[in-house]
Amino acid sequence: xxxxxxxxxxxxxxxxxxxxxxxxxxxxxxxxxxxxxxxxxxxxxxxxxxxxxxxxxxxxxxxxxxxxxxxxxxxxxxxxxxxxxxxxxxxxxxxxxxxxxxxxxxxxxxxxxxxxxxxxxxxxxxxxxxxxxxxxxxxxxxxxxxxxxxxxxxxxxxxxxxxxxxxxxxxxxxxxxxxxxxxxxxxxxxxxxxxxxxxxxxxxxxxxxxxxxxxxxxxxxxxxxxxxxxxxxxxxxxxxxxxxxxxxxxxxxxxxxxxxxxxxxxxxxxxxxxxxxxxxxxxxxxxxxxxxxxxxxxxxxxxxxxxxxxxxxxxxxxxxxxxxxxxxxxxxxxxxxxxxxxxxxxxxxxxxxxxxxxxxxxxxxxxxxxxxxxxxxxxxxxxxxxxxxxxxxxxxxxxxxx
Numbered sequence: 001x002x003x004x005x006x007x008x009x010x011x012x013x014x015x016x017x018x019x020x021x022x023x024x025x026x027x028x029x030x031x032x033x034x035x036x037x038x039x040x041x042x043x044x045x046x047x048x049x050x051x052x053x054x055x056x057x058x059x060x061x062x063x064x065x066x067x068x069x070x071x072x073x074x075x076x077x078x079x080x081x082x083x084x085x086x087x088x089x090x091x092x093x094x095x096x097x098x099x100x101x102x103x104x105x106x107x108x109x110x111x112x113x114x115x116x117x118x119x120x121x122x123x124x125x126x127x128x129x130x131x132x133x134x135x136x137x138x139x140x141x142x143x144x145x146x147x148x149x150x151x152x153x154x155x156x157x158x159x160x161x162x163x164x165x166x167x168x169x170x171x172x173x174x175x176x177x178x179x180x181x182x183x184x185x186x187x188x189x190x191x192x193x194x195x196x197x198x199x200x201x202x203x204x205x206x207x208x209x210x211x212x213x214x215x216x217x218x219x220x221x222x223x224x225x226x227x228x229x230x231x232x233x234x235x236x237x238x239x240x241x242x243x244x245x246x247x248x249x250x251x252x253x254x255x256x257x258x259x260x261x262x263x264x265x266x267x268x269x270x271x272x273x274x275x276x277x278x279x280x281x282x283x284x285x286x287x288x289x290x291x292x293x294x295x296x297x298x299x300x301x302x303x304x305x306x307x308x309x310x311x312x313x314x315x316x317x318x319x320x321x322x323x324x325x326x327x328x329x330x331x332x333x334x335x336x337x338x339x340x341x342x343x344x345x346x347x348x349x350x351x352x353x354x355x356x357x358x359x360x361x362x363x364x365x366x367x368x369x370x371x372x373x374x375x376x377x378x379x380x381x382x383x384x385x386x387x388x389x390x391x392x393x394x395x396x397x398x399x400x401x402x
Contacts, residue, residue, distance in 0.1 A: 023295055024291070024341070025291070025338070027294075027378065031371045032343075035367055036353070037280040037284050040277075040353060040357075040359070041280070043360050045270045046360050047359040058096075059130075059225055061260045062224060063260075064079055064220065065258060078218070078247070080100075080220070080222060082218075084243065085222050092238045095226060096129075099122055099222060100206055100219040102206060102216070104118075106176055108158065108162060108173050109174035109175075110168070110173050113163075117157075117201060119152075121205065122205075132186055135186060140183070144205055145205045150178055151205065152180040152181070152204045154185060155188075155198070156185070178212055240255065295334055295382050330383070338375055339374075
């Protein structure tokens with residue numbers, strides 16, 4: 001009986017192919033939109049986590065002011081003394097390295113090429129804390145760091161823009177009023193958090209940047225790398241207590257510095273993306289309901305068109321549940337077919353958009369099966385009323401229908 005009802009349903013669908021296609025279009029769009037939104041959202045979440053992890057594992061960021069990011073409040077918040085960072089290094093437990101960072105933007109000139117980049121004055125500890133690798137050349141030597149010599153290590157983007165494909169080791173880069181020698185090349189990292197190019201960077205000894213670029217002996221930022229067995233919350237509490245004491249903050253005064261765990265940043269950003277993904281997925285799911293209403297509408301039209309046929313079937317002995325099953329299967333076949341087409345479109349769209357946006361393509365069988373199951377359920381729910389209406393027709397009235 002089920003096979004016979006399925007064959008009848010397929011025959012009716014094939015009889016009106018254009019109308020059937022337009023009917024399932026809402027289901028196709030709905031399924032494709034839901035799967036695409038969720039898949040891209042998962043890929044974006046993974047990309048953010050990977051980018052934050054590329055900054056360094058078990059990493060704390062120390063800055064003046066009461067919040068991180070653009071527009072952070074640093075008014076009245078002094079930078080850190082070198083002695084502050086030395087105190088953290090020696091008095092706080094569970095630390096691997098404490099890397100000071102004094103940043104400045106400048107235009108770099110090499111030959112006929114110029115490029116604007118971020119220059120970070122720091123130490124070799126920055127390489128460990130930031131999970132950087134030397135692709136070629138070497139790190140800073142101890143005497144270069146102490147004397148503040150004009151040497152630099154450049155990122156892949158700076159190398160490409162200033163030197164093209166040739167090896168720049170030993171060449172000099174002009175920075176404002178002085179020249180620095182390229183002694184090392186950083187291995188490429190690619191795009192970082194918030195879309196920043198991590199390779200657009202130049203590292204110099206801290207003393208060099210402080211003396212020749214910033215003119216300030218204080219340190220505005222520090223990267224603090226923790227040991228694997230260290231508890232970030234406990235370490236952050238120790239750092240906070242130590243800095244409050246060194247900055248002579250009263251008990252009723254708020255901190256004029258911020259210690260942020262990069263894992264917390266990753267969790268916050270990932271949570272935000274997941275929320276937006278869920279919201280967009282819910283909005284896209286509305287089109288599934290619209291598609292279901294379309295199926296109900298076309299099935300009601302079909303019942304009206306085939307009233308005489310239904311009357312003949314009932315008159316020659318067809319049971320009500322057989323007629324109901326026939327129309328219900330038609331609705332389910334339409335919606336299930338729309339679900340399959342939507343899944344194929346979503347796969348193609350997700351693959352293409354993931355490549356275009358540079359994010360990982362994470363195929364999620366769960367959301368695909370859920371969307372397909374929901375599309376089939378739409379067929380059952382919205383196809384039941386027209387099917388029941390067809391099954392309850394009076395054979396005598398149906399046979400008189402023109």
